[in-house]
Amino acid sequence: GAVVSQHPSRVICKSGTSVKIECRSLDFQATTMFWYRQFPKQSLMLMATSNEGSKATYEQGVEKDKFLINHASLTLSTLTVTSAHPEDSSFYICSATDLFSTAYEQYFGPGTRLTVT
Amino acid sequence: AQSVAQPEDQVNVAEGNPLTVKCTYSVSGNPYLFWYVQYPNRGLQFLLKYITGDNLVKGSYGFEAEFNKSQTSFHLKKPSALVSDSALYFCAATFEGGGNKLTFGTGTQLKVEL
Numbered sequence: 001g002a003v004v005s006q007h008p009s010r011v012i013c014k015s016g017t018s019v020k021i022e023c024r025s026l027d028f029q030a031t032t033m034f035w036y037r038q039f040p041k042q043s044l045m046l047m048a049t050s051n052e053g054s055k056a057t058y059e060q061g062v063e064k065d066k067f068l069i070n071h072a073s074l075t076l077s078t079l080t081v082t083s084a085h086p087e088d089s090s091f092y093i094c095s096a097t098d099l100f101s102t103a104y105e106q107y108f109g110p111g112t113r114l115t116v117t
Numbered sequence: 118a119q120s121v122a123q124p125e126d127q128v129n130v131a132e133g134n135p136l137t138v139k140c141t142y143s144v145s146g147n148p149y150l151f152w153y154v155q156y157p158n159r160g161l162q163f164l165l166k167y168i169t170g171d172n173l174v175k176g177s178y179g180f181e182a183e184f185n186k187s188q189t190s191f192h193l194k195k196p197s198a199l200v201s202d203s204a205l206y207f208c209a210a211t212f213e214g215g216g217n218k219l220t221f222g223t224g225t226q227l228k229v230e231l
Binding site for chain 1: 149151153158159160161162163166168207211217218219221222223224226
């Protein structure tokens, strides 16, 4: 149980284009989903927290107009990187918490490798 | 503010030997502590957690961790390391009443050699 999927696993896009990454909780309802960014050999940097049906809360320094997050249902959140640039190339990971769990545990997706050329 | 420290960037251990990956934390109130493992180009996999109860927590793949309140530590241990344990390990924390936003340590690369 508690499986989170991400799609796509890898994406290459040209500078100036937008790319959408999907995060789905497959067998549970996710109260909250988190989006992280990870640089090589570094820790996870929390970008934003999204709750179903409400606007995402962005961490300081994260451009909300560049990284659009939508959490339209209890099983799906999307991250859209708009007007991508090479510096946006990174590993993006989502996680979700179970609506019916009180244990604060986050379940992580497998990640999406974004390369902007 | 919450913080999690993993003082070692890398830990090397021979297969069959015990391993320890260190973690210390600073949170407001009662801590909720987690260990995750990450293999290359993959997301994080949950290993174990401490919420309340026994200070020694047993988790997946033979790992365990000991919660030490006085030392504010939550070190990850395994009695006998395997080469397949080689990966990046993250300690994370939140606290009771603090919501479910985790603070992560910087990660420790574990290398188990034959």
